[in-house]
Amino acid sequence: MITNNLEKAAEVLNENEVIALPTETVYGLAGNAFQPEAIKKIFELKKRPLFNPLIVHLHSASQLEEVATDIPEKAWLLAKKFWPGPLTLVLKKKNIIPDLVTAGKDTVAVRIPNHPMALELLKKLPFPLVAPSANPFGSISPTSAKHVWNYFNDKVKIILDGGNCDMGLESTIIGFEGNAPTLYRYGTISVEEIENTIGKLSFIIHSNEKPQAPGMLSRHYAPTTETVMSENLQESIRQFQNKKIGVLVFKNKQDHHHILAQEILSPNGNLSEAARNLYAALHRLDQLKLEVIIVEKFPDDGLGKTINDRLNRAVKK
Ligand code: TXA
Ligand code: MG
DSSP: OOOOOOHHHHHHHHHTTOOEEOOSSEEEEEEEEEEEHHHHHHHHHTTOOOOOOOOOOSSSSHHHHHHEEOHHHHHHHHHHHOOOSSEEEEEEEOSSOOOHHTTSSEEEEEEEOOOHHHHHHHHHSSOEEEEOOOOTBOOOOSSSSHHHHHHHHSSSSSEOOSSSSSOOSSSSEEEEEEEEEEEEOSSSSSSHHHHHOOOOEEEOOOOOOSOOGGSSSSOOOOOSSSSEEEHHHHHHHHHHTSSSSEEEEESSSOOOTEEEEEESTTTOHHHHHHHHHHHHHHHHHHHHTSSEEEOOOOOSHHHHHHHHHHHHHHHHO
C-alpha cells in the first residue's frame, strides 16, 4: 500500500517487518537495524548477496556513538558539514550492530537522511533503520513511491510516499583506511566538496571480485534494455539505426528520424537537475520495449562524475 501514515509504518517496523521510505537521494527498503529477523527480510526481498553490507540511518549525530566508535576528527567535520544529507560515513562498528548489517566487516556505514518524512519516522522509533535502495539487486534505483511499487507491489506492506526524491542519486560514501579518508562510492556530494572540507581523498580500486562497496560492482543500476554510452550521439544513432532506439541526453535534443523516444535531463545544462531526473528517465525508457538505449557521456567533473559512474555501470555487461 502506498501511504503517508507514519504511525502505521512505525507499527509495522516494530513487528520486524520491512517498509519502503523516501529519502532525499533514493527510496530505501527499511527495517530495524538491531534485528537480524528484519534485516534478513530486506536481503531476501532485494535478492541481495549477503556480502553486500547495509547503511544504518539515524536522525541525529548524537546517536552516532551508539553504533560506531573511534570516530576520526575528519569524520566529525564531514558530519557537521553535510548531515542531515547525502553523505555516508564508514566507521568502526560497535557490537550492537548485527554482523548481518555489515557483512561481517568490523565497520558500519551510517548516514542521516535529509527528508522530513524519514526524519520524523526515525524520531518516532527506538531503533535506527537499515535502508538499502528499494530496488532488486543490480537494477535501477527508485526515486518515487511508484517506482518501488512497480518493483515490489504488495510484497512491501507499507510504501511511504514522500514525493519525488530531491537529489535522485545515492549518497557519497567515505571511509577511513588507516586514517586516510577514502572514497568508496561517488554520490550526490561531489569529490570537490568533500576535499574542500577535509583535504585530499584516496580512491579505492574497483574490483568485481572483492568490492569494498558493492555499489562499486561493475554492473549495477542497470536497465533491462541493452544500454550503450556514447561520446558521439549522431554516430551511435547511425550505428544502431536498424534497432528501436531511445536516447538519454544531458541538455541538447537530438534530431534523427530513427529515435523513438528521447529523454533530455536538463535543457538548461544544470547537473543537479540532470541528477534528479536520471533514474526516472531510465525507468521510463526501460518500459518502452526499445532495443537499445543510447546514453550520452556527461562532462567528467563534479556531479557529472557521479552520473558517468552510474551510466558506466548501467551499460556494462
Ligand atoms: O543514498 C543512499 O545511500 C541510499 C538511501 C536509501 O539512503 N541507500 C543506498 O543503499 O544506496 P545501498 O544498500 O543501495 O548501498 C549501500 C552501499 C553499498 O555499496 C555497500 O556496499 C556500501 O554502501 N557499504 C555499506 N556498508 C559498508 C561498509 N561497512 N564498508 C564499505 N561499504 C559499505
Ligand atoms: Mg543500491
